[in-house]
Amino acid sequence: MIKKLAFTILGFWLIAVLAGRLFQLNPNQIDLNAILSLPDNAYLLGADDLGRSILARLLRGVEVSFLVAIVVTIVTMLLGVVIGLIAGFYGGKVDQALMQVTDIFLAFPGILLAIAFAAVLGPGLANLMIALCITGWVSYARLTRGQTLSLRNRQHVQAAESLGASVPRLIIKHILPLLASILVVEATYSLASVMIAEASLSFLGLGIQAPSASWGAMLRDGVRYMLVAPHYVLVVGLSLMSLILAITLGGDYLRDKLDVRTEKNDGQKHSKYSVIKQKVKGKACH
Amino acid sequence: MVIFGVLLLTFLLIHLVPGDPVEVMLGESASMADREVLRADLGLNQSIVFQFGNYLTKLAHADFGQSIHTKTPIIELLKTRYPATLKLALVALFIGLSIGLPLGIYAALKAGQWQDLVVTLVSVRLSAMPAFWLGPMLMLIFAVWLGWLPVSGMESNTSIVLPALTLGLGLSAILTRMTRTSLLEVLNDDYIRTARAKGITESNVIIRHALRAALLPIITIVGLQMGSLLAGTVITETIFSWDGIGRLLVESIEKRDYPVTQACVLLVALSYVLVNLLTDILYRLADPRVKFAH
Numbered sequence: 001m002i003k004k005l006a007f008t009i010l011g012f013w014l015i016a017v018l019a020g021r022l023f024q025l026n027p028n029q030i031d032l033n034a035i036l037s038l039p040d041n042a043y044l045l046g047a048d049d050l051g052r053s054i055l056a057r058l059l060r061g062v063e064v065s066f067l068v069a070i071v072v073t074i075v076t077m078l079l080g081v082v083i084g085l086i087a088g089f090y091g092g093k094v095d096q097a098l099m100q101v102t103d104i105f106l107a108f109p110g111i112l113l114a115i116a117f118a119a120v121l122g123p124g125l126a127n128l129m130i131a132l133c134i135t136g137w138v139s140y141a142r143l144t145r146g147q148t149l150s151l152r153n154r155q156h157v158q159a160a161e162s163l164g165a166s167v168p169r170l171i172i173k174h175i176l177p178l179l180a181s182i183l184v185v186e187a188t189y190s191l192a193s194v195m196i197a198e199a200s201l202s203f204l205g206l207g208i209q210a211p212s213a214s215w216g217a218m219l220r221d222g223v224r225y226m227l228v229a230p231h232y233v234l235v236v237g238l239s240l241m242s243l244i245l246a247i248t249l250g251g252d253y254l255r256d257k258l259d260v261r262t263e264k265n266d267g268q269k270h271s272k273y274s275v276i277k278q279k280v281k282g283k284a285c286h
Numbered sequence: 287m288v289i290f291g292v293l294l295l296t297f298l299l300i301h302l303v304p305g306d307p308v309e310v311m312l313g314e315s316a317s318m319a320d321r322e323v324l325r326a327d328l329g330l331n332q333s334i335v336f337q338f339g340n341y342l343t344k345l346a347h348a349d350f351g352q353s354i355h356t357k358t359p360i361i362e363l364l365k366t367r368y369p370a371t372l373k374l375a376l377v378a379l380f381i382g383l384s385i386g387l388p389l390g391i392y393a394a395l396k397a398g399q400w401q402d403l404v405v406t407l408v409s410v411r412l413s414a415m416p417a418f419w420l421g422p423m424l425m426l427i428f429a430v431w432l433g434w435l436p437v438s439g440m441e442s443n444t445s446i447v448l449p450a451l452t453l454g455l456g457l458s459a460i461l462t463r464m465t466r467t468s469l470l471e472v473l474n475d476d477y478i479r480t481a482r483a484k485g486i487t488e489s490n491v492i493i494r495h496a497l498r499a500a501l502l503p504i505i506t507i508v509g510l511q512m513g514s515l516l517a518g519t520v521i522t523e524t525i526f527s528w529d530g531i532g533r534l535l536v537e538s539i540e541k542r543d544y545p546v547t548q549a550c551v552l553l554v555a556l557s558y559v560l561v562n563l564l565t566d567i568l569y570r571l572a573d574p575r576v577k578f579a580h
Contacts, residue, residue, distance in 0.1 A: 100287065100291070101291075103287075103288050103291065104288060104291030104292060104294075104295060107289075107292050107555055107559050108292070108551075108555045109514055109516050109554065109558040110514045110518065111520075112516075112551060112554055112555065113295075113551075115535070115539075115551075116299055119539040120299050120547075199416070199418065200418055200521055203418045203521065204521065204524060204536055204539075205536075216418065219418060222422065223422045223525060226422070226425065226430055226437075230431070233422050234426065237422060237423050241415065241419060244414055244415065244416075245411060
């Protein structure tokens with residue numbers, strides 16, 4: 001049921017984007033007669049403050065949003081996993097130093113650090129991605145480091161080591177495969193959180209710049225014209241909700257499928273101690 | 287150590303400005319003399335270690351420098367803006383607690399029944415929704431369609447309701463889940479059965495015996511969430527034109543007033559570290575076991 005809902009919504013958006021490309025909807029076509037017009041035959045979801053089709057902009061926006069989310073997720077994952085592996089595998093001073101750095105990054109709540117970096121780097125798509133990458137690797141590093149620390153002492157790793165396996169071989173053949181499923185689950189959630197972060201920054205005017213379409217910027221414009229054209233903010237809001245819902249539902253499904261640590265349907269089960277652990281992990285959500 | 291790192295990172299922020307920060311701040315048309323004055327003002331003509339030392343010394347005297355645009359000392363700006371954010375965060379916390387705790391208890395008592403399912407489902411999904419979605423939606427419903435509350439600003443007494451709701455509802459969703467889980471866990475303990483066997487009324491069992499133990503993880507969550515709450519104010523204040531530190535941050539970014547940006551980021555981050563510290567202390571006070579363990 002969860003799976004079906006999640007995949008239906010994602011499939012819907014995929015088909016919509018493809019259809020938009022196929023019919024060559026132009027997100028930047030300005031029609032001065034249609035400014036803030038209600039949904040009608042010409043503009044299925046109405047038009048925005050410059051008379052551009054909201055539908056076309058939504059579809060282009062979701063493309064950009066996914067692009068940012070996928071690129072940032074891959075880069076932060078690679079960065080975080082490498083750092084986490086080094087810290088967890090070598091331990092000692094290296095580990096301490098790296099974890100100090102992650103502590104400092106975690107001391108900035110939520111999206112604040114990304115806002116700060118985006119602010120000094122200046123607005124724009126590339127800078128936005130850089131800002132999100134600089135701040136996004138920490139959770140992967142923490143996760144990988146913790147898992148590697150315990151995997152390092154597993155018998156199969158020690159056996160391989162005593163047989164003379166090299167460090168890269170130990171890591172690639174004996175540790176990484178056991179990390180894969182956890183990382184996939186983490187990546188799905190981070191896909192959603194990167195999308196939210198991108199939209200937040202664009203909402204604040206720090207992300208993707210006009211005339212490029214972005215859901216965050218559209219939502220901001222929607223708020224601005226809420227009194228005259230409430231349909232604008234409503235359409236963008238509902239689209240955003242459906243997408244975030246689909247991705248987090250998909251994440252839950254994947255976690256139940258892949259993550260061996262949690263029991264099935266254990267989504268809300270946390271012991272007192274897991275809360276403390278969570279705190280140590282320091283995963284502040286938005 | 288963490289505080290030192292936070293200071294270092296916020297200090298370095300201004301040096302991350304691509305190219306020459308002075309040029310970015312003044313624009314290309316500025317005269318050489320103006321540039322030199324600003325450079326000296328910001329201390330950018332000295333070595334970086336010296337600059338950092340200088341920065342720390344000034345901070346120790348509560349001197350955040352002055353705004354490039356208005357030339358007012360930043361500390362004055364912070365003094366007027368920070369209380370507004372604090373007020374907003376506290377009201378949001380109150381809303382979060384007053385919705386989250388009762389709902390969580392209700393869900394735990396009805397565990398496995400449809401009421402529990404509805405509460406859990408709504409709270410799980412609500413907690414995934416970002417502030418910049420919830421804010422406009424609440425604004426649309428309560429301010430535009432129903433007309434009950436002011437759209438934005440902070441003139442009337444009811445202005446705080448919508449921004450605080452935006453922040454508080456997300457928090458309440460998380461609290462509902464946590465309260466439900468931790469209460470359910472406690473309800474199965476032996477001492478609860480003992481209390482029931484002694485004939486204590488059910489409401490007394492819940493409030494006096496179960497809830498006291500169940501509150502511990504909730505303290506941690508509240509502490510952690512205060513951080514996201516502080517960060518969430520940046521967006522929420524922007525949506526509702528609430529003149530707090532978050533809006534100051536966004537305004538300073540738009541005006542490229544980097545010293546103000548720096549000060550805002552530092553203040554929010556330090557507040558977060560402080561809240562975390564307070565949570566740890568509170569946790570030790572509330573749970574005697576933690577004290578013994580150390």
